[in-house]
Amino acid sequence: MSDEQGTPADQPLISEFASDPDMIEIVEYFVEELPKRVAAIRSAVTDSDAQSLKTLAHQLKGAAPGYGFTVIGEAAGVLEASLRVSDGSIEGVMGQVEDLASLCQRVRIR
Amino acid sequence: MTIGAAQPNDNVPIVLVIDDCVDVHRLLAARLRNEALELVCETSGEAGIERVHQIEPSLVLLDLDMPGMDGFEVLRRLKDETSTSDVPVIVLSGMQSPSDKVTAFDLGAVDYITKPFDLMELRVRIRSALKMRHLIQMLAQRAQIDGLTGLWNRAHFDERWADETKRAERSGSPLSLAVFDLDHFKQVNDTYGHPAGDTVLQGVARLIQNIARQADIACRYGGEEFAIIMPDTTPEHAINLCERIRVAIIEADWHGKPGQRITISAGVAGSTGQTSIGRAEWIEVADRNLYRSKSEGRNRASMTDVGSKGPRLADAG
Ligand SMILES: [Mg+2]
Numbered sequence: 001m002s003d004e005q006g007t008p009a010d011q012p013l014i015s016e017f018a019s020d021p022d023m024i025e026i027v028e029y030f031v032e033e034l035p036k037r038v039a040a041i042r043s044a045v046t047d048s049d050a051q052s053l054k055t056l057a058h059q060l061k062g063a064a065p066g067y068g069f070t071v072i073g074e075a076a077g078v079l080e081a082s083l084r085v086s087d088g089s090i091e092g093v094m095g096q097v098e099d100l101a102s103l104c105q106r107v108r109i110r
Numbered sequence: 111m112t113i114g115a116a117q118p119n120d121n122v123p124i125v126l127v128i129d130d131c132v133d134v135h136r137l138l139a140a141r142l143r144n145e146a147l148e149l150v151c152e153t154s155g156e157a158g159i160e161r162v163h164q165i166e167p168s169l170v171l172l173d174l175d176m177p178g179m180d181g182f183e184v185l186r187r188l189k190d191e192t193s194t195s196d197v198p199v200i201v202l203s204g205m206q207s208p209s210d211k212v213t214a215f216d217l218g219a220v221d222y223i224t225k226p227f228d229l230m231e232l233r234v235r236i237r238s239a240l241k242m243r244h245l246i247q248m249l250a251q252r253a254q255i256d257g258l259t260g261l262w263n264r265a266h267f268d269e270r271w272a273d274e275t276k277r278a279e280r281s282g283s284p285l286s287l288a289v290f291d292l293d294h295f296k297q298v299n300d301t302y303g304h305p306a307g308d309t310v311l312q313g314v315a316r317l318i319q320n321i322a323r324q325a326d327i328a329c330r331y332g333g334e335e336f337a338i339i340m341p342d343t344t345p346e347h348a349i350n351l352c353e354r355i356r357v358a359i360i361e362a363d364w365h366g367k368p369g370q371r372i373t374i375s376a377g378v379a380g381s382t383g384q385t386s387i388g389r390a391e392w393i394e395v396a397d398r399n400l401y402r403s404k405s406e407g408r409n410r411a412s413m414t415d416v417g418s419k420g421p422r423l424a425d426a427g
Pocket of ligand 1: 129130131173174175176
């Protein structure tokens with residue numbers, strides 16, 4: 001995912017609806033709340049709470065595209081699907097958790 | 111006035127969202143901000159169903175994938191219940207599975223919208239569902255209005271009489287029924303012709319409608335017969351109202367069409383709150399009073415309190 005100079009992985013991730021006046025207010029809300037969602041995902045990992053992790057991934061999968069962050073929705077969907085096949089094992093989905101978290105880290109309002 | 115209540119409701123339609131995800135509530139509120147509708151949101155199937163009963167929304171937007179009671183079950187329950195089965199439901203589906211959509215249609219959904227929402231699609235589907243709802247309601251209402259007089263028709267009377275008698279029985283509140291019949295109407299038709307007869311029916315209907323109150327249900331019961339269902343009205347109040355109608359009709363000026371005074375006879379059967387009378391028998395008692403008014407010389411109203419033991423007869427007019 002990363003290489004040396006000006007990598008996509010370092011670029012800010014902006015909502016597809018960033019210029020939609022109807023949407024800007026709730027997109028901002030989503031962006032401001034996003035670190036909390038990531039923190040909740042991280043603590044589910046720490047607690048080895050696969051059930052909560054799955055719920056959080058499911059919610060983010062559903063919510064993110066609506067705010068114009070399709071890729072985050074997809075990454076959350078991948079995590080949710082991986083949890084289903086990993087049969088409750090958190091270690092097996094750490095890669096997907098990190099992918100999702102690093103995407104979320106790049107999110108900016110504008 | 112009854113007909114006021116019969117006009118299609120021009121209030122802003124209420125759209126109820128049932129989705130466990132509050133993000134969806136927020137997104138819909140933002141997306142539909144400029145639409146002529148009021149959005150109400152619930153996060154569970156159970157709470158959603160309760161809300162439908164409470165606010166009678168014009169449209170439900172229903173998530174399929176919810177913890178606890180899912181959207182399919184909500185849909186099934188809404189459709190199973192007569193009072194909610196007519197509310198149109200659009201399914202919100204995050205799942206791409208076509209079989210879910212088919213199931214939702216089988217269960218009675220009118221449409222589906224896929225999440226994440228496409229703005230234009232969302233708006234046109236909601237508008238079209240609301241428009242359809244409006245037209246269906248208008249047609250249903252028209253089917254219950256008498257074409258000549260604009261009053262409710264007999265079919266509506268039967269429906270409302272069943273509803274109101276049940277309601278009065280449950281709540282123990284007063285309820286009265288008044289039936290009217292124009293005096294010597296055949297003679298009016300024979301002497302002045304049917305157009306004059308129609309003018310009389312329309313004029314009498316207008317007077318009845320003007321004097322009846324907001325909650326009264328004024329109906330054309332038959333040819334020259336009218337009826338008013340008066341919820342929360344004691345027989346004493348009911349006969350007063352009949353008296354005002356009777357006086358208004360005899361005082362009406364028909365401007366030569368027909369060239370004679372018109373009178374009306376009335377019969378009232380009403381309960382002050384406690385009654386064991388059946389609803390068919392209740393109508394018979396009102397009818398008997400009407401014929402008593404006729405036999406005692408017409409242009410009068412007679413009344414029975416069906417709530418008290420041993421029907422008590424009283425007169426006015
Ligand atoms: Mg859901």
